[in-house]
Amino acid sequence: MVTIKEALELVLQSVPEPEIRKLKLGEARGFTLAEDICADRDYPPFHRACVDGYAVRLSDLQKGQVSFSPSGTILAGDFDENAPTGGDCVKIMTGASLPAPWDVLFKVEDCIESQDGITIPDKNPEKWHNIDTKGVIASAEDIIIQKNSVLDIRSITALAATGKSVVSVYNLPTVAIISTGSEIIPIDQEPKPTQIRDVNYYSLLYGLQSIGIEPSYYSIVADDKQSLDLAIQKALEYDVVLMSGGVSMGDTDYVPSSLEAAGVKQVFHKVKMKPGKPIWFGVKGEKAVFGLPGNPFSVSVGFKIFVEPYLKKRSCRSFSEPVRANLQTQRTLRGDRPEYFPVKADTRNNQITVTTRPHKGSGDLLAMPETDGVALHEVENRELLVGDTVEFLPW
Numbered sequence: 001m002v003t004i005k006e007a008l009e010l011v012l013q014s015v016p017e018p019e020i021r022k023l024k025l026g027e028a029r030g031f032t033l034a035e036d037i038c039a040d041r042d043y044p045p046f047h048r049a050c051v052d053g054y055a056v057r058l059s060d061l062q063k064g065q066v067s068f069s070p071s072g073t074i075l076a077g078d079f080d081e082n083a084p085t086g087g088d089c090v091k092i093m094t095g096a097s098l099p100a101p102w103d104v105l106f107k108v109e110d111c112i113e114s115q116d117g118i119t120i121p122d123k124n125p126e127k128w129h130n131i132d133t134k135g136v137i138a139s140a141e142d143i144i145i146q147k148n149s150v151l152d153i154r155s156i157t158a159l160a161a162t163g164k165s166v167v168s169v170y171n172l173p174t175v176a177i178i179s180t181g182s183e184i185i186p187i188d189q190e191p192k193p194t195q196i197r198d199v200n201y202y203s204l205l206y207g208l209q210s211i212g213i214e215p216s217y218y219s220i221v222a223d224d225k226q227s228l229d230l231a232i233q234k235a236l237e238y239d240v241v242l243m244s245g246g247v248s249m250g251d252t253d254y255v256p257s258s259l260e261a262a263g264v265k266q267v268f269h270k271v272k273m274k275p276g277k278p279i280w281f282g283v284k285g286e287k288a289v290f291g292l293p294g295n296p297f298s299v300s301v302g303f304k305i306f307v308e309p310y311l312k313k314r315s316c317r318s319f320s321e322p323v324r325a326n327l328q329t330q331r332t333l334r335g336d337r338p339e340y341f342p343v344k345a346d347t348r349n350n351q352i353t354v355t356t357r358p359h360k361g362s363g364d365l366l367a368m369p370e371t372d373g374v375a376l377h378e379v380e381n382r383e384l385l386v387g388d389t390v391e392f393l394p395w
């Protein structure tokens, strides 16, 4: 049986070279940039007025002049060649280009306006007061957003500003979800006494959505070889298949044999861990299949530990390494497998502390709501004491 670390290595080694595609900017949210984005011109492209106000020459102020007569108004979008000429002052609006010779700008509300002209409030401004000079933010050809950045609210303004209407991004894999189990029913159906609502679809759905992926296929399949073969065949039209249930030692746990019959080559079956030991992972060409054990807590942990890193690597995203946290509750390990246990986390004095939450094993559906992630109890220390350091992985 492989260890958690070995299993993760095998999973990550199976990730194919990320594909690059071009997308319209409006459709690229959540994708990772496959190109550096360079400024196509200076930013701002002209001396830009930052306020609505009056522009004058600094040299006039330095000579002691305080009253000025505006010779006209420059509006945003006006061409420099049409700007009013002559005189000792112009009125200018925010976003307009300020041509020579003007080099200081005062806000309208700070000037005293009268019939004879305006009086300036400050005799000693810095040159370019209230003006963003051409190229002050970026020069043409500067890299302004680096390759491998995720397209989100942080990068969108720079991309739109540089006119990137189409961007090169790393493709997100397409994903199919199959929930197996003859007891599993859709959550909007009234369950008979022995039926169970399909929880796993929703935790996998949310997990996928958190990395910008919408599943392309979903099916609930009974523990029946034929139905399973059919669903697997359909799901293998997509890049990644996430299955839950049917990978243990039960009489109707057909998932591994059905996958192998469909040509999916097993990479590992079973990982020395708790929960989620029976996890199955295999590949078919560039496709990957995760067979997660059916218990909802095992699915959440399996997704976090193996599926998320796989998907993130495949779409060129960085994934968070576990962080060190300080355990606030004593804990005893039962059994001989490293165990992920649910915790509540807190940050105090720049240190993360975690507290165990009550948890009735991997079938405990209600163990999750009050948790922030899982911590790992390694086998070397059967007793974890208050103040011990543990690996913590936030949800």
Ligand code: AMP
Pocket (backbone or CB within 6 Å): 179, 180, 181, 183, 184, 196, 197, 198, 199, 200, 201, 244, 245, 246, 247, 248, 250, 292, 293, 294, 295, 296, 363
């Ligand atoms: P299995 O891995 O198929 O043996 O299932 C283990 C346990 O998880 C059983 O109690 C199942 O009823 C439960 N289970 C399996 N799939 C789901 C699911 N999609 N939603 C909720 N519980 C499930």
Ligand code: MG
Pocket (backbone or CB within 6 Å): 180, 181, 182, 223, 245, 246, 294
């Ligand atoms: Mg089952």
